Amino acid sequence: MRPRVMRQVELLEKVLAYDPSADEDLLNRAYVFSMKAHGAQKRASGDPYFSHPVEVAGILAGMKLDATAIATGLLHDTLEDTVATPEEIQKNFGADVLRLVDGVTKLSRIELQSDRTRQAENFRKLLLAMSNDIRVLLVKLADRLHNMRTLHFIKDPDKRRRIAKETMEIYVPLADRIGMQDLREELEDLAFAELNGDARASIIARLDQLRNESGSLVDRIVDKLKRTLAEQGVDAWVSGREKRPYSIWQKMQRKNIAFEQLSDIMAFRIVMADIAACYHALGVVHQTWPSVPGRFKDYLSTPKQNGYRSLHTTVIGPENKRIEIQIRTNEMHTIADLGVAAHWQYKQNGGSHAPAPEAEARQYRWLRELLEILDQASDPEEFLEHTKLNMFQDQVFCFSPKGDLIALPRDATVVDFAYAVHSDVGDTAVGAKVNGRVVPLRTVLRNGDQVEILRSKVTAPNPTWLNFVKSGRAKSCINRFIRQQQRGQYHELGKAILTKAFKEHDSSATEKVLEPVVKVLKLRNADDVFVGVGEGNFTARQVINIVFPGQKEDEADKAPPLPRPHRQPTDHSKAGSGIPIRGLIPGMAMHFAGCCHPLPGDRIVGIVTTGKGVTIHTIDCETLEQFAEQPERWLDLAWDPPSDAEKTHGHVGRVNLLINNEPGALSAVTTIIAKHKGNITNLKITNRTTDFFEMFVDIEVRDVKHLTNIIAALRATSVISSVERARG
Template sequence: MSEHKIWSKEDLFKEISSYMNEQHVGIVKKAYEFASICHKDQFRQSGEPYIVHPIQVASILATLKMDPETVSAGLLHDVVEDTGAELSDIAELFGNDIELIVDGVTKLGKIKYKSNQEQLAENHRKLLLAMCKDIRVMIVKLADRLHNMRTLKHLKPEKQRRISNETLEIYAPLADRLGIGTIKWELEDISLRYLNPQQYYRIVHLMNSKRDERVSYINEAVKEVNQQVKQMGLKNVEVYGRPKHLYSVYHKMVIKKKQFEQIYDLLAVRCIVDSIKDCYAVLGAIHTKWSPMPGRFKDYIAMPKANMYQSLHTTVVGPGGRPLEVQIRTKEMHQIAEYGVAAHWAYKEGATDEVKESSDNNRLNWFKRIIELQEDTDSASDFMDGVKGDLFGDHVYAFTPQGDVLELPKGAGPLDMAYLIHTDIGNHTVGSRVNGKIEPLDYQIKTGDIVEIMTSSSSAGPSQDWISLVSTSRAKHKIRQYFKTRDREKNVNAGREILTKAVKDAGYDVNEIMTKEHLEDAIKGTYYNQVNDMFAEIGFGNKQPNGIVNILTASIRDEAEKKRIEQQQKDILENHQTIEKPTDDVNKTNKNKKPSDGIVIEGVDNLLVRLSHCCSPVPGDEVVGYITKGRGVSVHRKDCPNINDNDERLVSVTWNIASDNHASFSANIEVQGYNRNNLLNDVIKKVSTICKQINSIEGKVDHDKTAVISLKVGVRNLEQLDMIIDHLKNIPDVYVVKRPFM
């Protein structure tokens, strides 16, 4: 991945001064001063001052030409979450608009009884609902996420994968929905780099392998298109080759099972013209010059995408008989394709809020669906599942008999469409007619279908098997809601019985736990307004009782855990003498080898200590001790998969290494890369420049030509090991460098 420019505050001020007036530049400068004071003495995991991050976020927003409120919010987006500043301070100093944006981007505090997954879903829901009030909330969040992705290399691998997966599931689709292509493409490419490095670097290698040949081909195609356009007398037509993004290639190769050679739009030309009339004129010129490939023409001008994207796409048999994709659009369409809704919020001096709102909300009516999903779901997790499935997946476009266009997730059927139109229409559906022909309710709608929903006022209502016939969260919820309302009293009684049994099965006193006060306290951590609502959900089968039992018994379990830990510490101190002490011979061996001399066990002396081979900890690693039977204490890295955090035999240990200690600690390194000539030689050279002790080295080649090189090296500490790993990552064609677990 290419390195990105690190913007200074001077770069930022210069950029905004190029398009803002002096008063608005002053607002941004004031925001910078406040943020720099709030973040003083704070540092990121990369080691750089924290204020660097807000400056980069604001700079991304400035390159999008965002208004002063948005750029200022970019500078202030972390002050409430990570410093002592309050939202009231933001409102007082910068006004309600900036306060609203900062509040929307700020994560929720930890919610009692919520798992990490539920907490994450809550934060996403808050962000999406805030976006519906002001689209700038999401634009700031996307800029924040983009810079965090650019600096992801400073985090641990498991966190890199979690954040990358979240980015692909939530933030890249949101950027796509908002039409901000420049951010979407980069988020996808960086996510792929961390989630599937083998495929990422394989595609890089494939794209680089014949780059000169492709560039030559594109240059020839551009020249011929320009000649055709010139003959037609069209002016101000910009023609150029466009790069293909890595994730797009990956998606077609892996998801759509295509070979690299079958991806036609690797070779693509873009034409930017003045008017819609010129778009179709250039299309005619290109189809006159080259034969269009059947089924490869898309008119997004006549039928724009939901994210406002407009363009003509055609694939033709180009020079030399090779497929060539051509995109044709106006300058305004190109701005929207690159910057999407951000183009509408771009700084326009004197523009009113009303103008901005009309340009956004009329064209992004899918916001209404987010509000509807919020109303249709009972938990944040269900809400986010609905957003991912209904709004971020592949879609089809169907027509009503009146000619209205409805967007539906791919796989949706007539019932999904009925409930999208109105709940009453869904509940009274008796059949459907597609393109004039009666179709069953499990029919899957295709783009271009004209779908008529047949209803009857005497309909008996939904049946239970409808749940399996619908695919949207909205339709599923509406059907379940119908049965919950109809059978509420029965569900309440069943839910009370189920929860009572679960409490009893867990070994607790029902009379102590199932009190009115206890139950009312329990629903404070949920979205239920009444205890009977909770019972009804359990009785209906929408809520498992175990989670409620955990909430009801939390204080009892906390007290028991506290006593267990106190007893464990007491047992270790009283009984450590029963663990085998090191003999004189062992002591001599240890003194010669040195590694275990650097470990101190909290509250205990004179125990046999050894460093575990499965994770090979070195000084600087966070470590934990494990009491073994007859073999003393085994020291592991805290992230070692062989360690169970709840194991009673874990003890606290720390490193105690003298600064002048030059002992060598064994560490394992795994290098994955493209199996080219001299790769092994380059790896050995890099390691040898930093570390003089290579204890062993092995290599193998996988079926996809990925070389896997395993090394065991001797290092003084984690700092030296990290230096080796960083140097290895810079070797050409190396995909991954990591410390493996044995």
């Protein structure tokens, strides 16, 4: 038997029950318009398509949203799936409803994009729409919730799985971020049923078995909690429930334990009149039953980023059962279930419970941060990766000198904190004080740290920061700087190449001369031509042929041969290698740093020195700290994969050795190096004692893998006490 579609009068009564002043005429017109627009359309279940927008409107009414949001729920698919036009929506329902409907409308599919890229692009546009009105997100979440409730009607298993995975990756964390706990848990459970149905069925069977064995255990514990609190004069509302299957499965996976080993599959809530009563109730609970160490969390004094507030504790409670207890006020209980929808409701009603401006700013700060990442990301997939980073990682809470609370991902550093404060603060950071002590920028922060950022107007982001930052926002800002810096380098290189090429034709590469090139190659301006040539996307000869289309081939040949901008052969006289490096400007002198001895396979950067060219360092070289405040001197470099002919010895790696002072020890060292096809170019004893020799050895090798193999062989030798690659 198919579910009955909610009638017009039923929806109206549901809305008027919590908002007697709701615009009845707007809701009635939206209901009728949507029903006529969708007409005879059917869903995968065989139900009339109109049943979907009505159910979405019903979910929104359950959130107690205003009539405009409910009307949006009724109309949210009309622009894409029917012949209705934006002009009709605006004429019949006003600009506000049209704006919300347009924000929720499913986006046009881009044929040539992958599913992942399309997903990222949709998410990107959804967030743009959300930035103007949070109700867009609430309607979208309600839409996704009803689609998940009817997911089983879709016949294609791959499509079901894709929708479930998208729900888990995007909509679940969004619901969590705006504090909608009940909706998040239902979305999780519905997606879990599709992605891992066998595991969910197994957990449900275990819960049924536990219920049969223990009887009404939840009811008995609730009763005991009520009586214990009442005996201490505490008036409280107490409820209890089993945790949802997905929550139980998550804990089993996280702790790597079986269902039988779980001891807190039940959760209980104690709702009090005010905050003081919450702490009183907590005292009674801890006084009556032993608490589990490390399981107490105070989200009253330090709320979660989504506005969630509550006291959490775990005790060995009635009947010797380990139980989780949440203690909160009635208002906090409503907000925990409805999240931002509750804030919206309070705000619309103008009641005393409306969030304070600073609380509301904290509530939506994550939205603004995601939008900043959106502006700085180079493509949708990079944006999705960064926002996933923001959403899924556990958080650490730190304070500014003024006492402002900053939430960051676990293992976040001082640089992450700086970018969380403001992108300008991150861009100009040179150091920091954590709890009053000066620390390096890569210092990992802990809960409760007070952080003061030290700044300089003449500094800029350091590319090496990407090695240790954790937040999506920090990564995005640093990548933006690197892209801008690289564009400037490619521009100068391309301009130099074209200037020389045009000189051969008694012309110059002016903006006017390059106009036909811009048009043919579909670029924005002449600067893009210079960058394109510098980056190697097209050649100077191609540019010349466009500007002078009638020239003969032998005239075109007069254009100077162009070096590949991504490749720069190493100077054999200085480095002894034929392996090219990407990112060097052609013709620029270069040499390898003697402080870190970079080898093919190492991550490398270049430091430009006037009159000396580029010095190549490994990315973790301590010498680089001297150039932290001179970002204009940095080049982002990488090794090009060598051909078989280029795989020759000629790179010097340095190792520190500590060997036993006994006959044959040095011979063993040289034999092992020779056996593994290494060539010793230098050896120096730096320290000598009765028992040990300490020395460094320079070894000619192919690449870092070759050196690593030699080090491993040396470590396996009994006469060698220790061996490490030298970094200084």
